[in-house]
Amino acid sequence: MINVFNKSVFSVVCYAVFFSTAFAERVYEKQGPPRELTTEQADIASGNYQKYCSLCHGENREGYKNDHAPSLKSKQLFEAGIPHSVLRPLSYGRQGTAMAGYLEDVGGPMTLDEVWDLTYWLFWESGAERVKLSENPVLGDAVRGEVVYQENCATCHGVNGEGVNAPALGNQSALAHNKDEFIRYTIEKGREGTPMAAFAGTLSEADIDNVTAFIRSKASGWKAEKPVLNDLPTPDQYVLNPDNADPEFELSEGMYVSSVDLFKAVQDKRKMILLDTRVPSVWQRAHIEGAIPFPYYTDLDDKVKDLPKDVQIVGYCSCPRAATEHIVNQLRGMGYDKTAVLYEGVFGWMNLGYPVVRAEGIVDKITEVQH
Ligand code: HEC
Ligand code: HEC
Structure with missing residues (x-):
């Protein structure tokens, strides 16, 4: 009897210690709010x-x-x-x-x-x-x-x-x-x-x-540094290989072109416009050669004047598709029928070993530590 009693006292004490130390939530001090906005x-x-x-x-x-x-x-x-x-x-x-x-x-x-x-x-x-x-x-x-x-x-x-x-x-x-x-x-x-x-x-x-x-322990001491920014392409540079033939894409679901097919069209120097629909800061780091920054929040009414309707347009993002579908659906609504979305997105493209143009210096440094 005494033993059993002692044992249960022991376990009650154990549980009490266990709960009050091991599972106790920390108490955090409040900090004043940041400034208010007008x-x-x-x-x-x-x-x-x-x-x-x-x-x-x-x-x-x-x-x-x-x-x-x-x-x-x-x-x-x-x-x-x-x-x-x-x-x-x-x-x-x-x-x-x-x-x-x-x-x-x-x-x-x-x-x-x-x-x-x-x-x-x-x-x-x-x-x-x-x-x-x-x-x-x-x-x-x-x-x-x-x-x-x-x-x-x-x-x-x-x-x-x-x-x-x-x-x-x-x-x-x-x-x-x-x-x-x-x-x-x-x-x-x-x-x-x-x-x-x-x-x-x-x-x-x-x-x-x-x-x-x-x-x-996974941190390598990487620090963001200010990159050297490239000039953005001008409208006269938008159409790639203007004198060559159009690519012949078979779009899946009427919308998507695969990386394999796009790469072939790039190698064959087909006439195209490539839209990078991400924020231009990531275009600055790395993009498919010849792609123009055309972020998902672009004011299309203002920008479409620079996009001819008869040239095949392919958009891509890293999402892999959300930002580009957002743009391509709007363009289709405005009569741009020759439009497509890169199915795998730019990360998929890179994972397949296809090339991108990288910014100099800083970007290579970042890529190095990331892997
Ligand atoms: C069921 C899926 C799931 C599990 C399991 C899970 N997490 Fe998460 N975690 C998430 C999601 C989703 C978020 C992002 C939440 C949000 O929307 O804020 C997140 C956010 C975080 C963040 C914040 C990241 C940031 O960038 O701010 C940390 C740190 C984290 N989790 C650590 C952990 C750790 C450590 C564990 C294991 C002990 C864990 N998580 C288990 C789904 C999970
Ligand atoms: C294209 C999609 C996309 C857009 C647009 C986007 N974000 Fe994010 N955001 C993400 C993803 C994905 C992550 C998580 C990344 C990761 O894996 O750490 C993230 C993470 C974050 C985090 C970190 C949250 C955490 O739990 O630590 C913040 C803050 C944030 N975004 C703010 C913003 C703000 C503000 C904007 C608009 C100016 C924005 N994002 C636009 C996709 C997006």
Whole structure:
């Protein structure tokens, strides 16, 4: 009797210690809100959101409209991420993903004031209260963290953190932009309204540290640098090989051309126009030779005068198709029948080993560390 009693006292004490240390959620101090926007700034930011972001992140910031773009309304992102974990991906993009850089310094369409205002607009729309996060690294056992990662995270984030249907956690620009405590906060609290669950009740405090340390161990010290920007092509350069024959594409679903067929047409120097429908900052980094920047938010009424109707037009993006379909459907509505979308997108094209023109210097450096 006494033994049994003692044993259950022991286990009660054990559970109490277990729950109060291992599974206790941290208490975070609140941080003051960032500056408020004037009505005019908020109106411009809201307009910029619809023009530039809604294609992938959704009209109401809910995410997952295209390309597995994350939610831009979850409280946890804005509690922990304001300003830099929002401002930086928005400004510089995440290399190798569909998220391009929008700041004019890297070839995007927005000024520095506009990216700041959009960052704060998203914060105010989210209704979050900022929390104070330490700048210190999260210390943990990365080897144990990898085991935790493979068991709990790899199905969505990929065995090598490459992102499957969730952000690429091993992405060098994400690692450069996100502090350890921001990553840790996301793991602990999850992201409301998204598939990212809170692991506070499932993983111990120590394992949350360990998996954070494992993610950090993937960082190579990569830093975004200001690229040298190329001049954009002028309308007289739009039509490639103007004196040659048209390509003969058989479009699947009446819309898509395969990389194999497009590459053949490129090699045969067929007469074509190639539209790169991504943000020009990523055209600056790498594009299919001869492609012109024609971003998905182009004002077509203004730009179509430069596009002849009788030349085969092929559009591509990295998404692999959303941005281009958005443009091609509008062009078809305006009578451009000889239009097609590159089925695999530019990443698919590159994965097949087909060539792209890269910007000099900086871009090669980035590609080197990424692989
Ligand atoms: C072509 C699709 C696309 C467009 C357009 C786009 N994004 Fe993204 N965005 C993504 C994807 C995909 C990711 C996740 C990338 C990754 O794997 O890390 C992302 C990630 C982000 C993140 C990081 C979120 C997080 O959870 O860490 C922010 C912030 C962001 N985008 C803001 C914006 C804003 C603001 C705009 C408009 C100016 C925009 N994006 C336009 C596809 C897009
Ligand atoms: C069921 C799929 C799923 C699982 C399992 C999962 N995640 Fe996520 N995770 C997501 C999605 C989706 C997002 C983006 C959420 C959003 O829209 O904000 C995300 C976001 C994140 C982010 C923020 C990334 C950024 O760029 O802001 C981190 C960090 C993260 N997850 C870490 C983990 C870790 C570590 C694990 C395992 C312990 C894990 N996740 C398990 C789906 C998952």
